[in-house]
Amino acid sequence: MSASGLLIHTATFVAIFALLALGLNLKFGYAGLLDFGHVAFFLVGAYVTALFVLPPPDAYPIQTYAFGLGLPWSVGLLAGTLAAGLLGLLVALPAIRLRADYLAIALLGVSVILVRIVQTEGWIANGPDALRGYSRPFSGLFPLPGESGSAAILLGLVVFTVWAIVLYVAAREAALDPPASQKGRLVHGVVAVTTLGVGYLAVRRTRTILDAREGVGVGPGVSPTDQRYVIGTALAFGLVAMGASLVGLGSFAIFVFLGAVSLAAWVVAGIKVRAHYREYDRRAVVAGLVGSVGLFVALAPTYTLGGLDTVVGIVAVVATFVLLAAYFVGVYYAFQNWERVPVEGSFLAVVGITTLWLLAMRYFVISIGSTSPVAILRSTRDNVLWLVEFDPAVGASFGYSRFFFVIVVGTVVLCYFMMEMMANSPYGRVLRAIRDDEDVALSLGKNTFLFKVQAMILGSAVAGLAGAYAAIYYRSLGYTLFHPLVTFFVFLIVILGGKGNNKGVILGAALYWIFVRGTVELAAMFPGGIGGRITILRNAIIGLLLILVLYYRPAGLWKEEPQVVEVPDR
Amino acid sequence: MVDTGLSHAVLNGLVTGSFIALGAIGLSLVYTIADVPNFAHGELLMLGAYFALLVNLPGTMPVISYVSGGDQSVVLLGAALLFALTVGGTLGVIYLLGGWQSFRGAWWPIDVHPWVAIAVHVGLALLLGVYVATGVPGMLPAFVLSAVLLAAIAPLFDKYVFRRFREAEASLAVMLIAAMGLAFFLRYTAHATYGGSVRRYQYPRVRSVFGQEINVAAAKYFDFFVVESGVSLRITDTAEVIGDPVVVVLQYTWLTFAVLVGATALAAYGGYRWRRSGLGEHEAAQTIGPKMVGSLSGVLVLVVLAVVLAQPGGNPDEYLYATRIRTSVMRLSVIALAGALMIFLHALLKETKLGTAMRAASDNLDLAKATGIDTGRVMMTTWIIAGAYAAVAGVTVGMLFHNIVPSMGFYQLLPMFAAVILGGLASVYGAIVGAYVVGIAMEVGIFTFGFGGVHRVSMAFLVLLIVLLVRPEGIIGR
Amino acid sequence: MTSRNPELDEGAEAGSETATEADADAGDDAAVSGGSGVETATGAGPDGGSDRGGDAIVEVEELRKTFGGIVAVDGATFELEEAKITGLIGPNGAGKTTTFNLLSGFLQPDSGEVRFRGRSTSELMRPSAAEDRVWVTASGITFGGVGASLAGAAGASLALLGGAAVVGLGFGAGLYYGQRGVRERYLESRPQRPHRLAEHGMVRTFQITRELQEMTVMENLMLGPSDQRGENLFQTWFRPNAVAAQEQEIRDRAFEVLELLELSHLTNEYAGNLSGGQRKLLELGRVLMVDPDVILLDEPVAGVNPSLRENLMDRILELRDQGYSFCIVEHDMDVIMRLSDTVIVMDQGQVLTEGSPEIIREDERVIDAYLGG
Ligand SMILES: Nc1ncnc2c1ncn2[C@@H]1O[C@H](COP(=O)(O)OP(=O)(O)OP(=O)(O)O)[C@@H](O)[C@H]1O
Numbered sequence A: 001m002s003a004s005g006l007l008i009h010t011a012t013f014v015a016i017f018a019l020l021a022l023g024l025n026l027k028f029g030y031a032g033l034l035d036f037g038h039v040a041f042f043l044v045g046a047y048v049t050a051l052f053v054l055p056p057p058d059a060y061p062i063q064t065y066a067f068g069l070g071l072p073w074s075v076g077l078l079a080g081t082l083a084a085g086l087l088g089l090l091v092a093l094p095a096i097r098l099r100a101d102y103l104a105i106a107l108l109g110v111s112v113i114l115v116r117i118v119q120t121e122g123w124i125a126n127g128p129d130a131l132r133g134y135s136r137p138f139s140g141l142f143p144l145p146g147e148s149g150s151a152a153i154l155l156g157l158v159v160f161t162v163w164a165i166v167l168y169v170a171a172r173e174a175a176l177d178p179p180a181s182q183k184g185r186l187v188h189g190v191v192a193v194t195t196l197g198v199g200y201l202a203v204r205r206t207r208t209i210l211d212a213r214e215g216v217g218v219g220p221g222v223s224p225t226d227q228r229y230v231i232g233t234a235l236a237f238g239l240v241a242m243g244a245s246l247v248g249l250g251s252f253a254i255f256v257f258l259g260a261v262s263l264a265a266w267v268v269a270g271i272k273v274r275a276h277y278r279e280y281d282r283r284a285v286v287a288g289l290v291g292s293v294g295l296f297v298a299l300a301p302t303y304t305l306g307g308l309d310t311v312v313g314i315v316a317v318v319a320t321f322v323l324l325a326a327y328f329v330g331v332y333y334a335f336q337n338w339e340r341v342p343v344e345g346s347f348l349a350v351v352g353i354t355t356l357w358l359l360a361m362r363y364f365v366i367s368i369g370s371t372s373p374v375a376i377l378r379s380t381r382d383n384v385l386w387l388v389e390f391d392p393a394v395g396a397s398f399g400y401s402r403f404f405f406v407i408v409v410g411t412v413v414l415c416y417f418m419m420e421m422m423a424n425s426p427y428g429r430v431l432r433a434i435r436d437d438e439d440v441a442l443s444l445g446k447n448t449f450l451f452k453v454q455a456m457i458l459g460s461a462v463a464g465l466a467g468a469y470a471a472i473y474y475r476s477l478g479y480t481l482f483h484p485l486v487t488f489f490v491f492l493i494v495i496l497g498g499k500g501n502n503k504g505v506i507l508g509a510a511l512y513w514i515f516v517r518g519t520v521e522l523a524a525m526f527p528g529g530i531g532g533r534i535t536i537l538r539n540a541i542i543g544l545l546l547i548l549v550l551y552y553r554p555a556g557l558w559k560e561e562p563q564v565v566e567v568p569d570r
Numbered sequence B: 001m002v003d004t005g006l007s008h009a010v011l012n013g014l015v016t017g018s019f020i021a022l023g024a025i026g027l028s029l030v031y032t033i034a035d036v037p038n039f040a041h042g043e044l045l046m047l048g049a050y051f052a053l054l055v056n057l058p059g060t061m062p063v064i065s066y067v068s069g070g071d072q073s074v075v076l077l078g079a080a081l082l083f084a085l086t087v088g089g090t091l092g093v094i095y096l097l098g099g100w101q102s103f104r105g106a107w108w109p110i111d112v113h114p115w116v117a118i119a120v121h122v123g124l125a126l127l128l129g130v131y132v133a134t135g136v137p138g139m140l141p142a143f144v145l146s147a148v149l150l151a152a153i154a155p156l157f158d159k160y161v162f163r164r165f166r167e168a169e170a171s172l173a174v175m176l177i178a179a180m181g182l183a184f185f186l187r188y189t190a191h192a193t194y195g196g197s198v199r200r201y202q203y204p205r206v207r208s209v210f211g212q213e214i215n216v217a218a219a220k221y222f223d224f225f226v227v228e229s230g231v232s233l234r235i236t237d238t239a240e241v242i243g244d245p246v247v248v249v250l251q252y253t254w255l256t257f258a259v260l261v262g263a264t265a266l267a268a269y270g271g272y273r274w275r276r277s278g279l280g281e282h283e284a285a286q287t288i289g290p291k292m293v294g295s296l297s298g299v300l301v302l303v304v305l306a307v308v309l310a311q312p313g314g315n316p317d318e319y320l321y322a323t324r325i326r327t328s329v330m331r332l333s334v335i336a337l338a339g340a341l342m343i344f345l346h347a348l349l350k351e352t353k354l355g356t357a358m359r360a361a362s363d364n365l366d367l368a369k370a371t372g373i374d375t376g377r378v379m380m381t382t383w384i385i386a387g388a389y390a391a392v393a394g395v396t397v398g399m400l401f402h403n404i405v406p407s408m409g410f411y412q413l414l415p416m417f418a419a420v421i422l423g424g425l426a427s428v429y430g431a432i433v434g435a436y437v438v439g440i441a442m443e444v445g446i447f448t449f450g451f452g453g454v455h456r457v458s459m460a461f462l463v464l465l466i467v468l469l470v471r472p473e474g475i476i477g478r
Numbered sequence C: 001m002t003s004r005n006p007e008l009d010e011g012a013e014a015g016s017e018t019a020t021e022a023d024a025d026a027g028d029d030a031a032v033s034g035g036s037g038v039e040t041a042t043g044a045g046p047d048g049g050s051d052r053g054g055d056a057i058v059e060v061e062e063l064r065k066t067f068g069g070i071v072a073v074d075g076a077t078f079e080l081e082e083a084k085i086t087g088l089i090g091p092n093g094a095g096k097t098t099t100f101n102l103l104s105g106f107l108q109p110d111s112g113e114v115r116f117r118g119r120s121t122s123e124l125m126r127p128s129a130a131e132d133r134v135w136v137t138a139s140g141i142t143f144g145g146v147g148a149s150l151a152g153a154a155g156a157s158l159a160l161l162g163g164a165a166v167v168g169l170g171f172g173a174g175l176y177y178g179q180r181g182v183r184e185r186y187l188e189s190r191p192q193r194p195h196r197l198a199e200h201g202m203v204r205t206f207q208i209t210r211e212l213q214e215m216t217v218m219e220n221l222m223l224g225p226s227d228q229r230g231e232n233l234f235q236t237w238f239r240p241n242a243v244a245a246q247e248q249e250i251r252d253r254a255f256e257v258l259e260l261l262e263l264s265h266l267t268n269e270y271a272g273n274l275s276g277g278q279r280k281l282l283e284l285g286r287v288l289m290v291d292p293d294v295i296l297l298d299e300p301v302a303g304v305n306p307s308l309r310e311n312l313m314d315r316i317l318e319l320r321d322q323g324y325s326f327c328i329v330e331h332d333m334d335v336i337m338r339l340s341d342t343v344i345v346m347d348q349g350q351v352l353t354e355g356s357p358e359i360i361r362e363d364e365r366v367i368d369a370y371l372g373g
């Protein structure tokens, strides 16, 4: 798989798990409900969706399932979401009053029983075997560009979605980072260019808004209503792309609109990273670079020499382990003596910078795999314009995996906004009050039962939606995909990212999958036996991480942000 | 041919309940004293099952397989390794009880010369070591090694994980998740070390007990018949393949049956009353309490009279009702083993100062600390017991189900938790009762609904969910 | 202070109490035993004028509560008068806090009754008739559906199918009432819905402060007002401007309260970081934000500095004059004597005596039991 293909693949997992984690965050992060059976709702969403879209069972003699309604995917997704929400309600009604540990074990029990039922009752969803045979939505229309009107509409939709997201983020960044300095102006120029000029508008507009608000002192953000032009522009681009596709210029539209947005995404990501690590000097960046190169060096022997079947190979494996051990001892030593290391900033920040370096190198450098200049250029083009595929015959095209990725990310963004609105509203306030001390909420006249049940329904429904997407993505559903322990991966995501912080939760999902990918790739470097153990040990490390994060950083990497209000002068 | 029925399911439930109880004891002790909802407890069972393999099948285990001779024996170096493990484990347990001081007998209820204590400690360790090292591949040494190792390992969880969270005043939710993290760590480390393939113990099926050759694993049939003239019991041993497998048929007329039941009840009640009346107000909490005396005398009378009053008979051809219990010596001995360990625990809790301290600590740790109880030692003892009992439970599960895999712990954890919650978290006794309720519910449940064994765990949960539904505080409650 | 508007939350989902309040009251009227019968609209705050005072707004009758062997409250009987401040004093362990817990529905009395505006609080805390209807319908439909589908799976005829559905329906409805009855009668150690009392206008504070540690002072206060628009998810998502407008209103009120409590400088501080006295103030502020008719204060000024204490007392008296009723537990006699219109003295769970502060100050028994001779 090409590097960008792998990126899309992993990012789709991130998005699905981000949805799942957003659901858990609502229950656990906000309402404090310890749902150890979260995966049950994921399962229900996936299977219900699949059963709704599958053709009637008679059409598939090779497998048995309860019913197949053959309905369109939109109905299937809705059904999966609602079914999970309904199960959430049914489970919540009796269980929600239980104290934390009883609730946890009862919900865990629900998930265990559900998985067992799916496993043993073959008539529901093909028993211990996988349920498959449903086609993916719109899969016939891909790769874009296509001739038909529906293909054009889809292209328009995709262009609209990605532009809306990227422009929105870009506009926010512009608001936070006024182009006062030389450097700032340069950055904003780049934003303006890569966003086909709209970035210029974004910067200008946010400046005016912020200038107008000077002194009134409403927080730093710019509300969505001030950014209606974002939606407008995205809509315009979508329509243009649709029109272009209709008149046979689809490939060109893909290249222009999606290529540009890929670039813009890199730029915006760059700005965000820079803003996040603003206070760190060049030394920290170099330290990160050294750290990441060090890891690659440590892995070099087995990567280049491989195999346990030769003496050289064995030596290489042993050498790798020795080097890795040395590397981690070094890291630990640096952690222990952090004051004496001549780098500004916290250890964790430098680890973050190292990780970014690692990812960048893995994505842009390691993936090239050839020394011919043409190959390097081509691979770099593919990597940079990650939303576009280049097919020698058609030119720029847009495949199914990218389409699905866009859809899921669009859903995550939508869900994120709804969750944020909820969290910042009186509703979220009551949930947090319940999490802190339910009696207080009761004494103030809040019907905590109702609030908790609502949180349970909503969180479960979001998990169900994640399940529905998983059903599309996996293409076949086996009960092992929904093992009760999956819940705890989601817990790790929520706790690592920061419970009660939706952004953090998405970050957690990304980190989790980066870690999973990393171990998979690490395992692939080693011969079979060792590699297999590495992937198993991954879960052991996850357990350890859970404990360490809970102990050393209970609020997670990205703490819940306090709700600050401006105190008026009187 | 007689079918197995409800009574069979109930007996199976007692067996299941027994090993659940062994696990649940540790879980509930840790829950109440250390305030840890230990989701990693199931993994202790799993580790116990694997550690026993070190003795039973050293040739198949990592590391020790290099010093084994064949699957089921060890060379000298291997024996030395096992010896070292056992001695190290035993001494480690004693060390955990209170540092070097505890070797000098600081934890003993009586005052002795330090050297006596040291001699006893070291002697015990050496004795166990020799027993295990020379006992390959027996199951009893396997039990011992497993229990000793886990008794030494389980307290480390508290020392390195849970104590820190407790001191940071972590919430129950945080504790739960941390415990789950530990469970992940243990389970997948074991998985990576031992591999995921199914393992099973190998032990001879025929043992000589009191000079009698008995096939411990072979099924015995206990068929109960109700005929017009009375009841009869037929015991069949399937170990004998050739010839007539019927061992014995006992017949009772209605009259003798009534006498049997009546005498048993009378003996039980009499024993209870006798012991009760002999007690003062404050002695009520004795190990050999009235209830125990009552039940023991009842069982004794039942067995004796059953033998005395029985008339030999032939196979009943016509019966009104018949049911079969299918069991084996091994399954029955699980119940006995669990019973013995429970009595031991009971004695420890009721008779020793340490036990009193543990009970005080389970009520209120801070208060116990304030009254001068060495809570550190109480904590360690708790985890030691939890570890050792979990090991025994794990090996038992391994022997019963012939299925030792890294995931076994997780599925044993759920019924154990159900048992503890059913017991209302109030005491170990609640947990034991809860364990038998859960065990019987599991077996009777899958019997009644005709489910496969996969749904055992589901049954345990169904019971739990129903109980929580009507009584959110558990059966006994706080 | 703005009074709450019962119309505020219209469009709430089915089963919400506010929307169906009138309904419930009508249905329950038969159960109201004596009392004033006709009542002011539940949501509306007191409309001022101390001349209205004098009627009993809360009546406590033969209240009794034991914990194991300890009798915490032993047949206490007293009344709180409307638009008056009632002081509740007594030695440590006299059962004052327990009485508050019983009044506010945080504990279930062993026997006895509390009446709020003439209606028994246990009556008030029961689900309203409309809510019952929702649950019974849901439960009935669920079990009816289960029955019908079971019958259908067994291949029953249409008539049998209908029968199964009806039986399931009945079973579901019965199950709901059954479980409720069993729960209330045998299982529950405390009422499940104390929030209903707060909704009806009686709110308490906690003696040992229970601030929401992970929330800021401002959020703690803004939590208070009942029936906020934004507590409804639909409004949050689809009418954000209306929600924001109400938030602004609430925030302004919160600032007023902060000013009064001299906590303005701590607006954005986490409540967990406050000092003991500040927590007391926050506790008081939260209740003021709720804007109830009856306010039960458990040692409101313990640990509060003297000058602020004066301010608070003035404020409480002012509120009393506006028509709010108070019950105040306090060990500081100066505070009690200055604030109270009536003082109730408790000892060992019983009401020792009650009367105006002047009388209490002279009472021999009180001096013996409490004030010290
Ligand atoms: N939850 C409880 N469990 C057991 N006993 C309790 C409980 N709550 C209160 N008690 C007991 O009830 C009695 C009355 O306690 P309460 O808190 O009502 O006293 P108080 O009048 O508020 O005292 P103080 O002035 O010290 O606040 C005390 O003896 C106390 O020990």
Ligand SMILES: [Mg+2]
Residues within 6 Å of the ligand: C096, C097, C098, C207
């Ligand atoms: Mg008090």
